Every structure is written in C-alpha cells, then in structure tokens.
Amino acid sequence: MxxxxxxxxxxxxxxxxxxxxxxxxxxxxxxxxxxxxxxxxxxxxxxxxxxxxxxxxxxxxxxxxxxxxxxxxxxxxxxxxxxxxxxxxxxxxxxxxxxxxxxxxxxxxxxxxxxxxxxxxxxxxxxxxxxxxxxxxxxxxxxxxxxxxxxxxxxxxxxxxxxxxxxxxxxxxxxxxxxxxxVFVKKSILYSSLTFITIILYFGIVTVITFFANELMKEYGNLVSIFLILLIAVIFNPLQIRLRSFIDRIFYRESYNFEKTVSDFSAGIKNQNTITGLSKFVIAEIEKIIPVKKIALIAVTQPENKIRILSRNNFDDLPEFISTLE
Amino acid sequence: MSSDPAKIISLKEKVEPGIFEDNLMTEVLKKWKINLVIPFVPEPKDTAGAVLLGDKLSEIVTRNRILKS
Incomplete structure (x- = not known):
C-alpha cells in the first residue's frame, strides 16, 4: 500500500x-x-x-x-x-x-x-x-x-x-x-557482517594506534595500513567459517544442548498416552534437532510381523517402500 | 520402543567417518531417497521398528545452489 x-x-x-x-x-x-x-x-x-x-x-x-x-x-x-x-x-x-x-x-x-x-x-x-x-x-x-x-x-x-x-x-x-x-539471506548476512567487522577492525586499530602512538602513525602510517590489511587477510577465513557456522545454527538449529534436549525429550514422552501421540512427538522432536526433508517412524507388529507406519512427515512413498521390504 | 539404537543403516557419504554403519542397503536407500535408518532392537535378533530420515534441509539448499550455479 x-x-x-x-x-x-x-x-x-x-x-x-x-x-x-x-x-x-x-x-x-x-x-x-x-x-x-x-x-x-x-x-x-x-x-x-x-x-x-x-x-x-x-x-x-x-x-x-x-x-x-x-x-x-x-x-x-x-x-x-x-x-x-x-x-x-x-x-x-x-x-x-x-x-x-x-x-x-x-x-x-x-x-x-x-x-x-x-x-x-x-x-x-x-x-x-x-x-x-x-x-x-x-x-x-x-x-x-x-x-x-x-x-x-x-x-x-x-x-x-x-x-x-x-x-x-x-x-x-x-x-x-x-x-x-x-540461502540468499544467509549469504547477505554473512558478507555484510564480514564487511562490517573488517571495517570496524581496521579503523578501530588505526584509531587506537593513533591515540597511543600518534608519531609512529605519522611516520609509518603506510606500513601500519599494509600490516593491518595482511592481518585482516589472515583472519578473514577463520572469521568467515565462525560466522557461517553461527548463521547456520540460527537457520538450521543443528546445534543443541544435548543434556537439555534429552531431558526435554524424556519429559515430553511421559505426557504421551497413545502410540500415535508418542510417534508424532518423537518425529517432531527429531525434526527439531535435525531438520530433514522427510522423516518417518515405523514399527514391526507382532505376531503378524508386519511393518506399520506410526508417523511420517513428507514421506508419501513410504507405503510403497515398505511393500518392497515385505 | 524403549530400546537402544542398534547399528544404523545409511548411505556411506551421509554419515560422519568412523560411525559404525551398515552399507548393505545402499541401492535400496538411494532408490527411495532415504539417507539414514535408525533401527530399534529390543531383543538380540528382532527389530521392533526404525526411524527413517531423508535429506537434511541444509543439504537440499546447498545442492540447489550448486545446481543453479
């Protein structure tokens, strides 16, 4: 509007x-x-x-x-x-x-x-x-x-x-x-953050050196600039890897507190009273930890020894797959 | 389902090196686009069920990006 x-x-x-x-x-x-x-x-x-x-x-x-x-x-x-x-x-x-x-x-x-x-x-x-x-x-x-x-x-x-x-x-x-x-959002965040950090780093160090050693800066200003550019070139790659990992954690949430995840999982299981509820809960919790395109939970029924689908997400061809196994 | 996970069945390139996995079903898994099967084995020989996992979302995005480029 x-x-x-x-x-x-x-x-x-x-x-x-x-x-x-x-x-x-x-x-x-x-x-x-x-x-x-x-x-x-x-x-x-x-x-x-x-x-x-x-x-x-x-x-x-x-x-x-x-x-x-x-x-x-x-x-x-x-x-x-x-x-x-x-x-x-x-x-x-x-x-x-x-x-x-x-x-x-x-x-x-x-x-x-x-x-x-x-x-x-x-x-x-x-x-x-x-x-x-x-x-x-x-x-x-x-x-x-x-x-x-x-x-x-x-x-x-x-x-x-x-x-x-x-x-x-x-x-x-x-x-x-x-x-x-x-992927575009991630790239934009990554490279704009990298640009921002390197600029801040460069001007921050120049300001600090000028503040504490103004004479040195006047005399060897060019050398200091070259040194700083080399320093940024050296730390650029590790910085990029750390930032990428941080952004990936935000986007895909594949990093998690193991103890908390296990205790939440155990606590959640206690609240499930039916097989269907339990299956859905298990699938949902696994998807929280590892976001995947498709996921399913299957069980073997006794005494028929048949495979039954308990819960699934985006797994449309699973019945066909199971029929090939049986 | 209160059983310990047994040896996982997976595509070799989809798990970290060193993880004890079974690659015998490679062709079947590839055909059905399944990367990982985590079976539950309450008894020494019988499998009670399994969790099946497809591609990770992060991997799909990366693959699409490579294909587009």
Whole structure:
C-alpha cells in the first residue's frame, strides 16, 4: 500500500505518479494476494498461465480506468467525475475485502488438506503474518467504510500494522525455509557482517594506534595500513567459517544442548498416552534437532510381523517402500 | 520402543567417518531417497521398528545452489 500524503493536492508529475500508484495499490494488492494464495507453498491451479494472464489483464485495465477517473475528478473538479471516482473507490474497496477473505479461505482450505507438519507451520506463519498486518486495516477501516459508518482508526495509523507482515515472513524464512530464499539471506548476512567487522577492525586499530602512538602513525602510517590489511587477510577465513557456522545454527538449529534436549525429550514422552501421540512427538522432536526433508517412524507388529507406519512427515512413498521390504 | 539404537543403516557419504554403519542397503536407500535408518532392537535378533530420515534441509539448499550455479 502507498499513501499520497502531502502529494494529494499537488499538480506536479510526482504528485500524479504517487496518486496513480496509491489508487492502483489497493486493487493490485488484492489481486496479487489472491494470486499468492494459489501459488504458495506450491502452484495448485491448472492452466495457471492463462488464469494469470486474464487476472492481471483485467486488473491493469481496471487500474487504468481508476487512474483516469481520479485524474479527471481532480483536474476538472466536476461533480460527475467526482461521483464516478467515489463509486470506483467503493468498487475497489469491495473487491479488496472479497479478495482478502477469499484468499484467506483458499489458504485455509489448503492448510486443512496437508498433513506434513513443516508445510503446515510454513502456512501458519505466513497466514498469521497476513492476518496481523491486514486484519486491523480490514476490520477497523475498510469494513466500517463499506457499512457506511465512520472508520474507527484513520488509515495512515493502520499502516503501522503492515510492519508485522515482513516480520512474520522473516520468521517463516528463518525457521521453516519458506520460499527457499534462506540461502540468499544467509549469504547477505554473512558478507555484510564480514564487511562490517573488517571495517570496524581496521579503523578501530588505526584509531587506537593513533591515540597511543600518534608519531609512529605519522611516520609509518603506510606500513601500519599494509600490516593491518595482511592481518585482516589472515583472519578473514577463520572469521568467515565462525560466522557461517553461527548463521547456520540460527537457520538450521543443528546445534543443541544435548543434556537439555534429552531431558526435554524424556519429559515430553511421559505426557504421551497413545502410540500415535508418542510417534508424532518423537518425529517432531527429531525434526527439531535435525531438520530433514522427510522423516518417518515405523514399527514391526507382532505376531503378524508386519511393518506399520506410526508417523511420517513428507514421506508419501513410504507405503510403497515398505511393500518392497515385505 | 524403549530400546537402544542398534547399528544404523545409511548411505556411506551421509554419515560422519568412523560411525559404525551398515552399507548393505545402499541401492535400496538411494532408490527411495532415504539417507539414514535408525533401527530399534529390543531383543538380540528382532527389530521392533526404525526411524527413517531423508535429506537434511541444509543439504537440499546447498545442492540447489550448486545446481543453479
């Protein structure tokens, strides 16, 4: 979402551009949200390309009409255009509300179908992020407007809640590797941290030497610089390895306190009263320690001597695998 | 399931060197994309169950990055 703010009554090209973006953002935001719910976490619509093309063609056409009507209503200030502008604004708000609700329902329906715990967690974080960001806007501003009552909180203040959307998305990326962009995030964090540390180290040492031995610095400044560059070159690799390991621990949580993990595991087992509950617990705890793509817990039943699946995550071909063993 | 883990069955390249593992099922594990099987053996000869593990997520991300580059 954008906000025209001080540019709203402006007549320069920036004002026109910002107003155009602002008015388009409501409709395009709604459409891209619906689009997102069909492709996250995987594409779930047949003939996606034609659907996509039609959806966006209609959206851009409608946005062009909105911009034109807005332009006319501001420049002419004629009552007919102003009324047209008001009606198109109301249509946009209705579409926005319908899109947000239908997108959320679409995501929820998909959520109900999946059994994989990690996949469910991904959707939960994204869902709550969207809910935390969009619900105040929908309930406190959009819905009252559509019902013909005064909005509870001005729109500008509700934009603050949108900060929650990237915050929840970031948690989903870090904890559940949503969008598979964590490798880029990791690289960015690693190299920006390395750059920051080396710069701080260089200027920190130069400042300390200048403070305690100003004369030495004046006379051998170039030599000190060369020495520091060599020093940074020597420590760069070990520093990179340590930082990479630290970032990997944050992203994949493969480092853990063994004693605490074992005691938590034992304590959790005591709370499980059924085989199913126990199996799910074991799988969930192992996944916490070692995040894997797929995992399963199987048992041999007696006296039939058959293999039974107790719990599994993302292991769709497991029955087939078991049938080859039996 | 209150048994000790027995000798693990794994793909050789998926476990740390020195870990006592069984590589006899390599082809089967590769076919079904299973890296590690941790069996539970309560009696000296009978297996009661097992935990099966696929690729680590960190490994998938690294592999995708190599393939893309």
């Amino acid at each position: 954008t906000s025209p703010g001080k540019y709203f009554p402006g007549t320069d090209w920036i004002a026109y551009l910002i107003r155009a973006f602002h008015v388009s953002s409501y409709f395009l935001g709604a459409v891209t949200f619906v689009h997102f719910t069909f492709i996250f976490p995987r594409i779930r619509i047949k003939s996606f390309n034609p659907f996509n093309k039609i959806l966006y063609s209609v959206s851009f056409l409608f946005c062009a009409v909105l911009i034109f009507v807005q332009l006319k209503s501001i420049s002419n200030n004629a009552s007919g255009w102003v009324l047209q502008w008001r009606s198109s604004g109301e249509i946009t708000e209705v579409i926005l509300l319908i899109s947000m609700i239908s997108g959320a329902v679409n995501l929820y329906l998909y959520y109900r179908k999946i059994i994989d715990r990690t996949e469910r967690k991904k959707i939960e974080w994204i869902f709550w992020g969207i809910a935390a960001g969009a619900c105040p806007f929908l309930l406190l501003w959009l819905l009252p407007r559509l019902l013909g009552i005064k909005e509870f909180i001005p729109e500008e203040f509700l934009l603050v809640f949108l900060v929650l959307v990237p915050a929840f998305f970031a948690m989903a990326v870090v904890r559940y590797h949503v969008f598979e962009i964590d």
